[in-house]
Amino acid sequence: xxxxxxxxxxxxxxxxxxxxxxxxxxxxxxxxxxxxxxxxxxxxxxxxxxxxxxxxxxxxxxxxxxxxxxxxxxxxxxxxxxxxxxxxxxxxxxxxxxxxxxxxxxxxxxxxxxxxxxxxxxxxxxxxxxxxxxxxxxxxxxxxxxxxxxxxxxxxxxxxxxxxxxxxxxxxxxxxxxxxxxxxxxxxxxxxxxxxxxxxxxxxxxxxxxxxxxxxxxxxxxxxxxxxxxxxxxxxxxxxxxxxxxxxxxxxxxxxxxxxxxx
Amino acid sequence: xxxxxxxxxxxxxxxxxxxxxxxxxxxxxxxxxxxxxxxxxxxxxxxxxxxxxxxxxxxxxxxxxxxxxxxxxxxxxxxxxxxxxxxxxxxxxxxxxxxxxxxxxxxxxxxxxxxxxxxxxxxxxxxxxxxxxxxxxxxxxxxxxxxxxxxxxxxxxxxxxxxxxxxxxxxxxxxxxxxxxxxxxxxxxxxxxxxxxxxxxxxxxxxxxxxxxxxxxxxxxxxxxxxxxxxxxxxxxxxxxxxxxxxxx
Numbered sequence: 001x002x003x004x005x006x007x008x009x010x011x012x013x014x015x016x017x018x019x020x021x022x023x024x025x026x027x028x029x030x031x032x033x034x035x036x037x038x039x040x041x042x043x044x045x046x047x048x049x050x051x052x053x054x055x056x057x058x059x060x061x062x063x064x065x066x067x068x069x070x071x072x073x074x075x076x077x078x079x080x081x082x083x084x085x086x087x088x089x090x091x092x093x094x095x096x097x098x099x100x101x102x103x104x105x106x107x108x109x110x111x112x113x114x115x116x117x118x119x120x121x122x123x124x125x126x127x128x129x130x131x132x133x134x135x136x137x138x139x140x141x142x143x144x145x146x147x148x149x150x151x152x153x154x155x156x157x158x159x160x161x162x163x164x165x166x167x168x169x170x171x172x173x174x175x176x177x178x179x180x181x182x183x184x185x186x187x188x189x190x191x192x193x194x195x196x197x198x199x200x201x202x203x204x205x206x207x208x209x210x211x212x213x214x215x216x217x218x219x220x221x222x223x224x225x226x227x228x229x230x231x232x233x234x235x236x237x238x239x240x241x242x243x244x245x246x247x248x249x250x251x252x253x254x255x256x257x258x259x260x261x262x263x
Numbered sequence: 264x265x266x267x268x269x270x271x272x273x274x275x276x277x278x279x280x281x282x283x284x285x286x287x288x289x290x291x292x293x294x295x296x297x298x299x300x301x302x303x304x305x306x307x308x309x310x311x312x313x314x315x316x317x318x319x320x321x322x323x324x325x326x327x328x329x330x331x332x333x334x335x336x337x338x339x340x341x342x343x344x345x346x347x348x349x350x351x352x353x354x355x356x357x358x359x360x361x362x363x364x365x366x367x368x369x370x371x372x373x374x375x376x377x378x379x380x381x382x383x384x385x386x387x388x389x390x391x392x393x394x395x396x397x398x399x400x401x402x403x404x405x406x407x408x409x410x411x412x413x414x415x416x417x418x419x420x421x422x423x424x425x426x427x428x429x430x431x432x433x434x435x436x437x438x439x440x441x442x443x444x445x446x447x448x449x450x451x452x453x454x455x456x457x458x459x460x461x462x463x464x465x466x467x468x469x470x471x472x473x474x475x476x477x478x479x480x481x482x483x484x485x486x487x488x489x490x491x492x493x494x495x496x497x498x499x500x501x502x503x504x505x506x507x508x509x510x511x512x
Binding site for chain 2: 002004005007008009011012015016019020082083086087088090091092093094095096097098250253254255256258259
């Protein structure tokens, strides 16, 4: 892997945010709006569910962590779409860049974007609702890492599908993460799901992370079992995503679609 | 046109039995040719003749169904990275990120190709193409002719040994198109780079190309110096030849 090629593409994507208010809104505005709306809903609901402990912490913690997963997925797929919309993919792929370097560059872009979005959410969650996500302590680190990796896995699969199916599949960039949300137990425990969905949820890394988050907030200690499950599943997810991407990339080259993408 | 006949002994690109089939359709049908050091090779033919598919295979964007592509004596599929460092591509149908300035865009590609002293190289090329004043403008604010020239500069950044140009002057006015052709010929002469050139402008092809390859329905139907091809088809000009082939006369 050549770091100069990776950095070239990271810089290319960061340049985009220098003078584009709509793109900056994508980073800051939506996470902020999510937080405000869900925060008020949570406050309202706690009036009726006073017996449920840590309700605000559950929901706002879930919201911030979900946004990390969603942003890391989008960091890849939307950045890929930016190259497609700019009709720039050909310029990139006639250079000596390898597909893995391209993917790695977009991973770094996604880290920058989600760091910025997370900072906004953490600050406003604390200012508006006195919720401090850092109460989760060091447990937060493996949780965030797992959510980011799952987001990357989904992002790589989304990119592969857009490459294969063309611009008409770009809606997947926004939809794929939400396909996993119902079985990720983001805002509710896995136990409320019907049995067959509970089985599926066992194989979703995020469901273990969100279950783990609730254990920590309830004072149940570090959820080692859940974190290990999530890590093992993520290893399989990212590997599968890369294999899927390379398989699609070879088909796209065989069908001559790379030159036509974006048309 | 060819200044040094000896260069014809030194192939830089060797294509043999190249075939591409899309859903049963032979887009490129068993073509073989060589391209030599310092040569401008024109690839022409009617729409659907297989020019773009051939170009895409030479850039490793599309994998051939069968046949061999050797560039610098190396197999393209196995040495993609090594070969693509030394070649570049420009097309009037490819753009650049619109919200980046010309300088930002070119710096990204300079980093991608690991160019030493990129700023000086970019400014030098902007001067050569007479567009130095637009370096801080966003690509969005440029005319299509200016964008084409920025894309050509991108293609020259890594001092390629081979340049693949897909209709590079398609969106340029006659004055700028003429200047661009002169500049490309100057670069070719000074640096001995080889250029594979496609265009629908037959006069341009005649002016630019040392040799031409005429493709029709995926096959090579003529190959040689422009005057040889004209003689083969008893045409007064390449345009005449093109019309005869396109209308199956």
